[in-house]
Amino acid sequence: MNVRTDINLSDQDLILITTKGLNKLLKDKKVDKKRQKEIKAERRTLKNRGYAANCRKKREEEEAELLTEIEELDRLIMQEEDVRSIRYPNTKMCSKEIYLYFNLF
Numbered sequence: 001m002n003v004r005t006d007i008n009l010s011d012q013d014l015i016l017i018t019t020k021g022l023n024k025l026l027k028d029k030k031v032d033k034k035r036q037k038e039i040k041a042e043r044r045t046l047k048n049r050g051y052a053a054n055c056r057k058k059r060e061e062e063e064a065e066l067l068t069e070i071e072e073l074d075r076l077i078m079q080e081e082d083v084r085s086i087r088y089p090n091t092k093m094c095s096k097e098i099y100l101y102f103n104l105f
Helices: 012-014 018-030 033-085 095-103
Strands: none
Touching: 012 033, 018 033
C-alpha cells in the first residue's frame, strides 16, 4: 500500500476522502501547486481503477447469468425436440422450423 508522507494519506484514504476534504488538507499542509496536481491525478487514477474493476465484475456476472440462461433454453429446446420426435417421428424439420411451425400456426 502506497502512503504519501507529505499528506499522510494511503491509497485507500486518498480514494475515500471527499474533494472538499482533500482540498482543505492540501491547503492546510501547504502543498505546492505542482504536487497538488500530482496527488489529484493519482486520486483520479485510483478511483478510475476501482470503477473499471467494478465494471469488469458486473460484466462477468452478467455474462455468467446469460450463459446460464442460454444453457437452460438449450435444455428446453432439446426437451421440446425429443417430445416432437416422439409425437411426429416422420418430421424432418430442424428445431427452428419446428419452433416456427408450432408457434406461428
